[in-house]
Amino acid sequence: MLAERDPHVDATRLLAELVPPPRFGAVRFATYVPDQAQPSQARAVRALEEFAAGIGGPAPGSARRKWFRVREPERPSIPGGVYLDGGYGVGKTHLLASLWHAAEAPPEQKAFGTFVELTNLVGALGFRPAVDALSSHRLVCIDEFELDDPGDTVLVSTLLTRLAAAGVRLAATSNTLPGKLGEGRFAAADFMREIQGLSARFTSLRIDGDDYRHRGLPQAPDPYTDAQVTAAAARTPGAALDDFGPLAAHLAAVHPSRYGALVDGVAAVFLRGVRPVTDQAAALRLVVLADRLYDREVPVMASGVRFDQLFSAEMLSGGYRKKYFRAVSRLTSLARDSSRFA
Incomplete structure (x- = not known):
């Protein structure tokens, strides 16, 4: 975890x-x-x-x-x-x-x-x-x-x-x-x-x-069920299985500069219960985590809402909107990469 x-x-x-x-x-x-x-x-x-x-x-x-x-x-x-x-x-x-x-x-x-x-x-x-x-x-x-x-x-x-x-x-x-x-x-x-x-x-x-990651591709893939995510994590070496809420809370206790080290040795991330984020500080921490996962080519398999629903319309029109759009783009790409674990 x-x-x-x-x-x-x-x-x-x-x-x-x-x-x-x-x-x-x-x-x-x-x-x-x-x-x-x-x-x-x-x-x-x-x-x-x-x-x-x-x-x-x-x-x-x-x-x-x-x-x-x-x-x-x-x-x-x-x-x-x-x-x-x-x-x-x-x-x-x-x-x-x-x-x-x-x-x-x-x-x-x-x-x-x-x-x-x-x-x-x-x-x-x-x-x-x-x-x-x-x-x-x-x-x-x-x-x-x-x-x-x-x-x-x-x-x-x-x-x-x-x-x-x-x-x-x-x-x-x-x-x-x-x-x-x-x-x-x-x-x-x-x-x-x-x-x-x-x-x-x-x-x-x-x-x-x-955005070259989604040129000609469909929208963000539909999420899996909690049971599918749990089962896929159990059969994947190097998997990290987390519930979205506790993980989002934990990120507040880890400096964003250490998020790369946080995923050291992780072959894939499995998230249960992804839900929209309403707190801007929590949302920005998720942006940094998404960047580090993308840099390290770590697939993300998730249940809950699609990643294009992670940030509110207000956030996507505010001062940090470009960061949020980048995170959605990268998480969507990583979600597509996780299809091989299904």
């Missing part, structure tokens, strides 16, 4: 795990198939290939270097930071991981982690040691970049400023343009200087398109 696990992750492991997760361990630019109807996808690949080629050369200059400039769309030229903006399911994480793999630097000089993992690293090490640890890197890739509270805004702004001054190349993905980060979630106007400072450190590459 996941609800009985209480993983503890030390700082050494946090640093060692700053690499692309298993789902993206073998991806490359060549394995990304641009949608011919969306020219921005092919442009993004070309721009990132150029960016990767520059990482093996001389380090960027001082913090006074101009980080943002307007580029011609057909002939991209990227300075020290690149920001992949687009809807969920257009392959942003695939491209970010491909950039990490393509960058001509030893693995120990490249870091790849989610925004949550990055902020937790700072919390575990302390700000100055985290800056020292990451300043020796040639490239830092940040997936799922979001600013959900003012403290994170100031923290990340300062961290990226220090890394940029050290010559570290930066890359990030998000569903939100850099100038819009934090909008709808806190009083962004009060922290506009920090938000604009973050935006100035990146060249934005817009990636348009539909």
Whole structure:
């Protein structure tokens, strides 16, 4: 049961795990198939290939270097930071991981982690040691970049400023343009200087398109019965069988940065009694769990409501809506993967 696990992750492991997760361990630019109807996808690949080629050369200059400039769309030229903006399911994480793999630097000089993992690293090490640890890197890739509270805004702004001054190349993905980060979630106007400072450190590459996970596929699969889920878990090696309510409650006692460790060694997750979530904090924790399960390619077999009914209409229209849509997309994909256990 996941609800009985209480993983503890030390700082050494946090640093060692700053690499692309298993789902993206073998991806490359060549394995990304641009949608011919969306020219921005092919442009993004070309721009990132150029960016990767520059990482093996001389380090960027001082913090006074101009980080943002307007580029011609057909002939991209990227300075020290690149920001992949687009809807969920257009392959942003695939491209970010491909950039990490393509960058001509030893693995120990490249870091790849989610925004949550990055902020937790700072919390575990302390700000100055985290800056020292990451300043020796040639490239830092940040997936799922979001600013959900003012403290994170100031923290990340300062961290990226220090890394940029050290010559570290930066890359990030998000569903939100850099100038819009934090909008709808806190009083962004009060922290506009920090938000604009973050935006100035990146060249934005817009990636348009539909969610590739569900292109031409039916809606979320119907849930199983409790008895079917229980029986399937009993015959599956490495299964984790949980009731949805207790698991959701347990997540509140585990820091989101440890959700990856929470599913270590789990071959499949079996959930009984999935029901709509009404509390926003609980919903956001489920978003992080969905991301870690998806990263690690862990199928999810469930009873209760379909995953496209997990979040309320109010949540799906609020400030965190893109996170919730991403979670629904990924959980639906994992639910389809679980059909082999039926």
